[in-house]
Amino acid sequence: MNYESLYSEIGKSLKSSLIRELLKYASVPGSISFGGGVPDPETFPRHELAEIAKEVIENDYKYTLQYNTTEGDSELAFQISKLFSKVYGIDGLTHSNMLFTTGSQQALDLVARIFLDKDSVCIVEDPVYLGAASAFRTFFPKFITIPLEDDGMDVDYLEKVLENLAQSDQIHKVKFIYTVSNFHNPAGVTMSHKKRLKLVELINKYDLLIVEDDPYGMLRFEGENLPSLFKLAGIERALLLNTFSKVLTPGLRLGTIIGNPEVIRKLTIAKQAADLCSPSLNQRIAAKYLERYDLLEQIKVPIEVYRKKKNVMLEELEKEFSDIPGVKWTKPEGGLFVWLTLPEGFDTMEMFEIAKEKKIYYIPGQAFTTDDTPSASMRLSFCLPPEEKIREGIKRLKEVVIEYAKKKGLLMYENISN
Numbered sequence: 108m109n110y111e112s113l114y115s116e117i118g119k120s121l122k123s124s125l126i127r128e129l130l131k132y133a134s135v136p137g138s139i140s141f142g143g144g145v146p147d148p149e150t151f152p153r154h155e156l157a158e159i160a161k162e163v164i165e166n167d168y169k170y171t172l173q174y175n176t177t178e179g180d181s182e183l184a185f186q187i188s189k190l191f192s193k194v195y196g197i198d199g200l201t202h203s204n205m206l207f208t209t210g211s212q213q214a215l216d217l218v219a220r221i222f223l224d225k226d227s228v229c230i231v232e233d234p235v236y237l238g239a240a241s242a243f244r245t246f247f248p249k250f251i252t253i254p255l256e257d258d259g260m261d262v263d264y265l266e267k268v269l270e271n272l273a274q275s276d277q278i279h280k281v282k283f284i285y286t287v288s289n290f291h292n293p294a295g296v297t298m299s300h301k302k303r304l305k306l307v308e309l310i311n312k313y314d315l316l317i318v319e320d321d322p323y324g325m326l327r328f329e330g331e332n333l334p335s336l337f338k339l340a341g342i343e344r345a346l347l348l349n350t351f352s353k354v355l356t357p358g359l360r361l362g363t364i365i366g367n368p369e370v371i372r373k374l375t376i377a378k379q380a381a382d383l384c385s386p387s388l389n390q391r392i393a394a395k396y397l398e399r400y401d402l403l404e405q406i407k408v409p410i411e412v413y414r415k416k417k418n419v420m421l422e423e424l425e426k427e428f429s430d431i432p433g434v435k436w437t438k439p440e441g442g443l444f445v446w447l448t449l450p451e452g453f454d455t456m457e458m459f460e461i462a463k464e465k466k467i468y469y470i471p472g473q474a475f476t477t478d479d480t481p482s483a484s485m486r487l488s489f490c491l492p493p494e495e496k497i498r499e500g501i502k503r504l505k506e507v508v509i510e511y512a513k514k515k516g517l518l519m520y521e522n523i524s525n
């Protein structure tokens with residue numbers, strides 16, 4: 108059967124994600140992987156969740172084992188409203204401001220569905236969260252990428268882009284600006300307060316919408332919490348995406364999207380067509396968990412684990428990589444990722460062949476571009492390997508870099524220690 112001739116334009120455009128391909132190697136015995144962006148399973152409150160699950164299946168079976176409304180569980184809406192009041196200082200959210208999705212990934216897909224056409228412009232960061240780029244790409248928009256700096260997207264660059272779009276009468280094509288404001292995936296950086304204010308000023312000036320994706324905001328190890336773009340911009344100009352995946356468990360597949368009731372209604376209709384509703388059981392489990400436990404207290408334990416691992420990785424990078432001129436890495440105050448950038452001439456995708464031999468895995472920066480451009484950067488996740496493996500892994504990575512450099516005639520620095 109020639110399926111190719113049957114595929115739609117969208118079907119034809121779908122390709123397997125680079126990350127999925129690369130992560131296959133990570134299960135090789137003796138390997139160390141900085142690739143996976145998933146939380147440590149030991150942080151999942153499995154006993155608490157098991158107890159709640161038993162209870163809500165036995166007692167609330169008429170709800171939890173039944174079809175649900177697309178809008179989702181009103182008990183969860185009540186709990187989320189309380190949680191977001193604490194986390195974001197946003198008060199007065201009601202169920203009409205929320206939609207529960209099958210992970211934030213579905214929220215990204217629904218956002219793309221209701222906003223993007225072929226001639227739409229979609230503004231994202233460079234590097235961009237791969238899951239968002241895949242969801243948006245399905246609808247063939249034109250991407251404009253804004254370079255990411257240590258304190259978030261380059262808002263001066265964005266300002267010029269918007270000015271140019273306005274001058275050429277294209278600004279109406281911009282459907283939204285997508286950003287991961289805290290502890291960026293893949294870059295680990297956080298947008299500064301100053302840049303947040305500037306971004307809000309720009310969207311007000313040009314009448315634009317922000318899609319703020321914040322799966323990591325609650326996972327801060329150090330530094331001060333910053334006000335969300337959603338709070339600064341106001342509910343008319345922003346959608347806020349949140350998820351239980353990084354702070355509770357990704358297995359529940361439960362995300363929340365917050366916005367103006369009119370947009371939420373549109374998203375709800377789009378979700379109806381996609382999957383009717385998210386699992387009632389999972390929503391009720393999450394609601395009961397939030398009712399019974401203080402999530403912000405509970406995550407102090409994993410936060411401490413991640414903070415230590417992050418420090419080990421940064422310490423080891425300092426030891427191994429600071430003698431390579433032109434190399435730099437980000438210093439996250441939360442989340443799961445460090446972004447390591449090698450000097451010009453390195454291609455971390457090509458270098459991956461050597462990494463495979465040495466059984467050390469990372470995600471090449473190319474995976475986080477909108478157009479598959481080769482990259483000298485890589486994403487390193489510190490959340491899964493134990494501390495001694497992190498040290499060993501960074502040492503192996505140094506060997507990979509040296510070997511690649513020799514092969515390509517890069518870095519003629521005799522004094523680099525190995």
Ligand SMILES: *Cc1c(COP(=O)(O)O)cnc(C)c1O
Pocket residue numbers: 209210211212213236238287292320322350351352353357361362
């Ligand atoms: C992990 C992650 C998500 C969450 O995905 P889920 O579908 O909720 O598991 C969303 N955005 C970013 C930037 C992420 O890193």
